[in-house]
Amino acid sequence: MSGLRTFDAFPKTDAQHVKKSSKGGVSSILTYLFLAFIAWSEFGSFFGGYVDHQYGVSSDMRETAQINMDLFVHTPCKWLSVFANDITGDRKLVQNELSFEDLPFYIPYGTNVDGRNEIRTPGLDEVLAKAIPAQFREKLDFSALADDQEFDGCHIFGSIPINMVRGDLHITVRGFSLADFQRTPQEAINFSHVFNELSFGDFYPYIDNPLDKTGRLTSEAAKSYRYHTSVVPTTFRKLGAEVHTFQYSLGETESTVSGSQFGRRGPIPGIVLSYNFEALSITVSDERISFWQFIVRLIAILSFIVYIVSWAFRLTDKLLVVVLGPKWSLRYQSDNRQNTGILI
Amino acid sequence: MKKSTLLSIDAFAKTEEDVRIRTRTGGLITLSCVLVTFMLLFSEWRQLHKVVSRPELVVDRDRHLKLDLNMDVTFPHMPCYLLNMDILDSSGELQLDLLESGWSKTRLDSSGQSLGTENFKIGQQDRVEPTDENYCGPCYGAKDQSQNEQKPKEEWICCQTCEDVRTAYMDAQWAFFDGKDIEQCEREGYVEKVNKHINEGCRIKGKAKLNRIEGNLHFAPGKAYRNAQGHFHDISLYEKNSNLNLNHIVHHLSFGQQLEGDATESVSTAPLDGKIVSPDFDTHYHQFSYFVKIVPTRFEYLDGAKTETTQFSTTYHSRPVRGGRDSDHPNTVHSRKGFPSLYVFFEMSPLKVINKQQHAQTWSGFLLNCITSIGGILAVGTVLDKITYKAQRSLWGKKST
Numbered sequence: 001m002s003g004l005r006t007f008d009a010f011p012k013t014d015a016q017h018v019k020k021s022s023k024g025g026v027s028s029i030l031t032y033l034f035l036a037f038i039a040w041s042e043f044g045s046f047f048g049g050y051v052d053h054q055y056g057v058s059s060d061m062r063e064t065a066q067i068n069m070d071l072f073v074h075t076p077c078k079w080l081s082v083f084a085n086d087i088t089g090d091r092k093l094v095q096n097e098l099s100f101e102d103l104p105f106y107i108p109y110g111t112n113v114d115g116r117n118e119i120r121t122p123g124l125d126e127v128l129a130k131a132i133p134a135q136f137r138e139k140l141d142f143s144a145l146a147d148d149q150e151f152d153g154c155h156i157f158g159s160i161p162i163n164m165v166r167g168d169l170h171i172t173v174r175g176f177s178l179a180d181f182q183r184t185p186q187e188a189i190n191f192s193h194v195f196n197e198l199s200f201g202d203f204y205p206y207i208d209n210p211l212d213k214t215g216r217l218t219s220e221a222a223k224s225y226r227y228h229t230s231v232v233p234t235t236f237r238k239l240g241a242e243v244h245t246f247q248y249s250l251g252e253t254e255s256t257v258s259g260s261q262f263g264r265r266g267p268i269p270g271i272v273l274s275y276n277f278e279a280l281s282i283t284v285s286d287e288r289i290s291f292w293q294f295i296v297r298l299i300a301i302l303s304f305i306v307y308i309v310s311w312a313f314r315l316t317d318k319l320l321v322v323v324l325g326p327k328w329s330l331r332y333q334s335d336n337r338q339n340t341g342i343l344i
Numbered sequence: 345m346k347k348s349t350l351l352s353i354d355a356f357a358k359t360e361e362d363v364r365i366r367t368r369t370g371g372l373i374t375l376s377c378v379l380v381t382f383m384l385l386f387s388e389w390r391q392l393h394k395v396v397s398r399p400e401l402v403v404d405r406d407r408h409l410k411l412d413l414n415m416d417v418t419f420p421h422m423p424c425y426l427l428n429m430d431i432l433d434s435s436g437e438l439q440l441d442l443l444e445s446g447w448s449k450t451r452l453d454s455s456g457q458s459l460g461t462e463n464f465k466i467g468q469q470d471r472v473e474p475t476d477e478n479y480c481g482p483c484y485g486a487k488d489q490s491q492n493e494q495k496p497k498e499e500w501i502c503c504q505t506c507e508d509v510r511t512a513y514m515d516a517q518w519a520f521f522d523g524k525d526i527e528q529c530e531r532e533g534y535v536e537k538v539n540k541h542i543n544e545g546c547r548i549k550g551k552a553k554l555n556r557i558e559g560n561l562h563f564a565p566g567k568a569y570r571n572a573q574g575h576f577h578d579i580s581l582y583e584k585n586s587n588l589n590l591n592h593i594v595h596h597l598s599f600g601q602q603l604e605g606d607a608t609e610s611v612s613t614a615p616l617d618g619k620i621v622s623p624d625f626d627t628h629y630h631q632f633s634y635f636v637k638i639v640p641t642r643f644e645y646l647d648g649a650k651t652e653t654t655q656f657s658t659t660y661h662s663r664p665v666r667g668g669r670d671s672d673h674p675n676t677v678h679s680r681k682g683f684p685s686l687y688v689f690f691e692m693s694p695l696k697v698i699n700k701q702q703h704a705q706t707w708s709g710f711l712l713n714c715i716t717s718i719g720g721i722l723a724v725g726t727v728l729d730k731i732t733y734k735a736q737r738s739l740w741g742k743k744s745t
Contacts, residue, residue, distance in 0.1 A: 057639050089663065093677060144538055165661070280693070
């Protein structure tokens, strides 16, 4: 067993052969504090991780998704017609899936009217904090609260199932859609509108989207608004939590349907949401190195600092001795004892 | 430089051997450190030799390239002779001349067993010419033959084979059914063949080259024809047999070169493989559709080899061709158009994914990590040794170590 001693790569020196100084003690304390700070910041960055963006092509078989919408339109509900169609040839009678509430048209506080929302991409933590699933409330009847107010607007809200292919969601007035024999009087048509919410996939009302809280005002009846969206499936992952949602990019056009065309074939007044689902999907995930990698790295950094500090200490000591003399030495100071030994 | 000057700048000061104390615990710690160091170095070595694929996104700038189509599909309730495949793109061209190699049609019995394979080129049929040189076959009103007597023989309008009659019917947009009572078809055994094989299935396998633009490929029963309204198929025989449908099994569908081995991990070059579509309701008048978005992809391997292929995402949809409200989703109204078929609509993405194979770590990174590991272990060893040494001294005195 004593043969083990020969393997000892960390030989110790007896205390009597080691010189210590108060300045060395101070520098040691400062070093320990610095090491504690470095360790703390390294732990912080380890637990904080880093955000990794990956993109790929989804191999899942896709069929349907949903559009979540909540908007005010400056036309009474009875004249509105809402439907969706897409390249499969399907026509979705979404009128039956949505809730329609008559109300006096107004613009909620904080709505960006005739402008665009500030372009910003929500971060991973923000999305996960706001990813609280919800459902739309039931339809309410406000007519009892009318109080001589004109109910000239319509609140349309709900979730609509759609095929995950290129398509259009139309909000127009009656008389322009198929098999619709009612004709909307021109004075009732006004497509001023406010989007309180427009998102795809599971309904997370607190996550911001490009069309949320935006509005368009017009005094013309024959106005057509078209919103072009490219929808990108996005997954957010952090510490086991996973949120599947959809982001979208937005382009928009508006046009006035001329009197000669009004009510004939061609552009019709209304709001059209064109959607297209992209092939590429994005995965935003919170990543971190393995715990053992982190420990090895931390120890290496700390030992490197200790080594550098001890080297700097020796170098400074050497410089002080050379420049200012031995009494300025940081290491070899007299301990102020009287040398009154027996052999003096 | 003087020796004394060199000594004065020696940052690695040594302790005299006489005053150094070695302990058994120190030896154990050293051996443990060596063991752990070797483990860490081995893991670093493995990391150095680990191959990872890093994706890169670029705009696809390739021009004049064709898109390879690789397909292997089984139709359990559709006989081979009735099944047709067309490839159309957004230019309106029927892609018949782009077939790289012959496609094989394998006849299947009702249990899915093979009954024999024949190769065919899309748009080509075997002609069985009559033996009599003076024979001029009737076209049964599908073509005007009334002026034949006034013309020289080489200008006569004749339908010599069953296929000629069938083509004439197509041109006239008449339903051909199974060729019953048409002498050319009876002579060639076409009617007998049709009725004999009507309950068979068919497996189609092959490759083609497509233009890199939006388009579709589709399988449908009966011969194809076009008119002002669009592209259609003569489904008269199909309509007559209600047990026929386009339920299918996609054994393989991919666009571009096929990948070997590990490269296929985590990429969707063929996400439809193994897809079985066999609904538990009557699909005789049903159209099945796959909307495919193709993303060009290049794999760059460590040895410098490159493979140009594609990945794609798919949306599946099915609907009755006669339209009407969906039985499961009453708010969905299907359009009344088309014919029983299996469609694959494809469109190209302007973006390209480049998957580069590379080592997870560079040599310089490997060396740095090795040094870091060794330094870290030595530092831990030093601290542990100091702690144990001081603990032993305070607990058991100087001699116990």
